[in-house]
Amino acid sequence: MRSEDDIASITSSMSATPTETSPLVPKSRNRNDGSWSSEFRWLLFNCLPVIGTYLLQNSLQLASIFTLGHLGSTELAASALASMFANVSAWSVAFGTATALDTLCSQAWTGARDKTLVGVHLQRALAILSVLFIPIAIVWWNATRILLALNQEPELALHAGIFLRYLLLGAPAFIAFEGIKKYLQAQGIMKASTYALMIASPLNFGLNYLLVHGKPYNLGFIGAPLATSISYWLMLALLLLYIRFYKGSEAWGGWSREAFTEWWPFLKLAVPGILMVCSEWWAFELAALAASYLGTVDLAAQSVCLTVASATYTIPYGISVAASNRVGNALGETFAMKAKRASMVAFIFAIVFGSMNSILFIVTRPFLGYLFTSDEDVVLRVAHILPLCAVFQIADGLCGVVGGVMRGCGRQNVAAWINLFAYYVVALPMGYALTFVADWSLTGIWISLSVALFLGAAGECLFLFTVNWDAEVARVHSRVKTEETHIHEDNEQEPLLHAA
Template sequence: MGLSQHRHTKYTDDDTSSNSSVSLTLTEQSPLLSYKSTENASYKEEFQWMLVNSLPIIGTYLLQSSFQMASIFTLGHLGPLELGASALGSMFATVSAWSITYGTSTALDTLCSQAWTGARDKTLLGIHLQRALLVLAILFIPISITWWNATRLLIFVNQDPDLAALAGLFLRYLLIGAPAYISFEAIKKFCQAQGIMEASTYALFVTSPINLGLNYLFVYCRPFQLGFIGAPLATSCSYWLMLCFLLIYIYYCRGYEAWGGWTRECLRDWWPFLRLAIPGILMVCTEWWAFELAALAASYLGTIDLAAQSILLTLVSATYTIPFGIAVAAANRVGNALGEGHGQKAYRASIVTLLYAVIFGALNSLFFIVGRTWLGYLFTSDKPVIDAVANILPLLSLFQIADGLCGVCGGVIRGLGRQNIAACINLFAYYLVALPAGFLLTFRATWGLQGIWSSLSLALFLAAIGECGFLFHIDWHREAKNTRQRIRKEEQFYVHTESDPDTDSTVEV
């Protein structure tokens, strides 16, 4: 059913900005931090909006990361080999699938958030989602082949055969749930663009404890008592459950009005999506792969260091959910504002997210400093592993503010649709500077895990400086105007609407 047949769906004319006068408070040449707004109430509203809407997103990603934590908790008590294999399998999954999936879906951060406020027909979001699901389905084919042959690939890169065999087994059972995870990521962004931040949180709030129970049941309890393979099998079942719960919420509660039904329009004109998805993949993969390469490097240091690295990565991932959640809210807030033609609103949202990054980065840093002596006990009872974790946690506390700034700046950049800029910055910071330095410090200077995390700290500081520097010089008036013009062209192409005589004649900034 074509998009033009769904014009009767829920509709709100968000084009008031097109008829408003141009504010000269923020000129086309105004950099991000040079503008002095006198609208204190507007900043207060931005602080409140960001806090209220980022909390459910933070909950979503924290609950989502609990799936991996449940496997580590469950398998960590089987022994260091099983813990290391689950960490290696999770690393392989992140590198070969999850990072690519998330990078592809960043195109929806831009297209859906801008279309929700800028398009007259809201089912334009449904076309963007359908196109994303088709692209992800195509990507799943090489992903599944890679996972099925993971053991051979890991042995090829000189991993321990026993460790590689268990990691490969982990991935084969996790492959059952991979399609659900991939679809969940895209549909989640479809909801968030509409301001429905809580849908995925509710789905995961129900699924997360089920996942923990299934992990324990499948690994240790009769009649299952599957041992090692019980953990990835439980996780796969949980992925399908969270997708089903999300779809139920959309159908019966909120979000379905932007769907519009399957249409052949999604089969054509893929370039606007791919133009954002390809640099989005580079933007995400350059950062995520660097951390997973660090895990791979730790595997060459020994089983103890690999187990410690898996715990450290889990802790960092858990605390990163705070700036990551704020970044997702920022991407949608900035995208919505630009879709409305409100450059000043997008500017204020950017300022607020930077402040939140600093505040929560400082809190994360304090958490690692205070908990360095006891956090390791949450994951294992192996004393050498606990000591290794305690030695590295001060380094983790060092880069929390930079990590937070990288996250929220990336969100603003996705809202702008400038994923290519963040991709270039990350390539420089991680692969031209940090990874060569990490290799020298870890293996030549024999710093071990300290060398790995020192190089990652350097990369995060460089990336934070680069991305903040880019945002300081954004022309918000031009971005808002260009966004409005692009959305009007999309509507005329897909929906065959009559041309709007007021299209972007004036844009409020």
């Protein structure tokens, strides 16, 4: 006899199968509108592990800065320069490409009848990222020459190039980890990457100390990037073990040749996603590059400020990842009202947590720099810049969170245009004028970044409040149906090809 679960599964499958009388686009269902209280609870409890993930992920870089900062200002500045180079040339591109998974995986998980479509999207992302890694590796290997061509100090360029060559060993693992993390988050599995990093992050601090200062290794400067590379592979291995032995394999149908087809629909989301992420990341890293021309003290202070701002940004970014998947899942389920309420709750979270970050910067301003260096000049410069960092925290949070909602809708192209205008039409010329013409030093850099964030927040919020959620449901349903049709047709043709 069949169990109640079997009967329910059959009934669900039959109801999901289209017939001649089925509507081309299903109407938004009302049986789960997602009440305000339920959306609040869901977002709160699911954003916390994601925030933890990104905090721990950032700690991998912090470990190198803490460890090398005590070797000297040159080593600290070189690690900051290498981190900037890695962000511009690799991590921003990988994160931008992975935004397509925020859209495709979250919508497919609830919208597709065959859940392994989520795994196909992951495989396609990994294949594309593998191709992108080839030019990244070439650029990293020649980083010293590139930095010298950009008129960096020879000693800084040499140390930064060495750092990147050793970090290159772990770069493939870090990129793959980002993609697999998105695959799990789309299924509502938010804690797996946190668990992996709870193990890898403390070990990374220990490895950094052991390989840089500890005996018998005492490798000095190269110990930091080598320790980080080992940690990248460890956290990837832990995440794969979680999927293999605990949870997350339901959406994995095995390796498929579909990963090497239909790249264009993926790239139509990935390329705007790259522009969306890179436009912001590159602007901040250009600010660090500009600081390097102001001197070692300014570069070190910029490194500390960026590190702290990146750490606090993990809060709105964690909210954005959770919101992206919640909105994508709701649209895949054809619950328009649920998607709208989830986005509004995320908007409120952005304001609340942005305010908390702002207060934190103001309170810790006098002594925060001492956590990174004992150089009094650097500490004073950090204390001078932190009030500007505090000013834009709400705008930064809104940009991150509303950007996540836009990824859930698959609207990376809109966010990309907003960011390009805010950072490169307005902020970049302003930053150059204030920093080098008006001679405002780091103050000019951070004022221009603040202006860009407020413009970006205004543009993205305007989009959020004008979304037609029923139209988004129809668009998502059409996309998922098309993806399933392609896979179904290819699966039908494969036995015929074998027979022939």
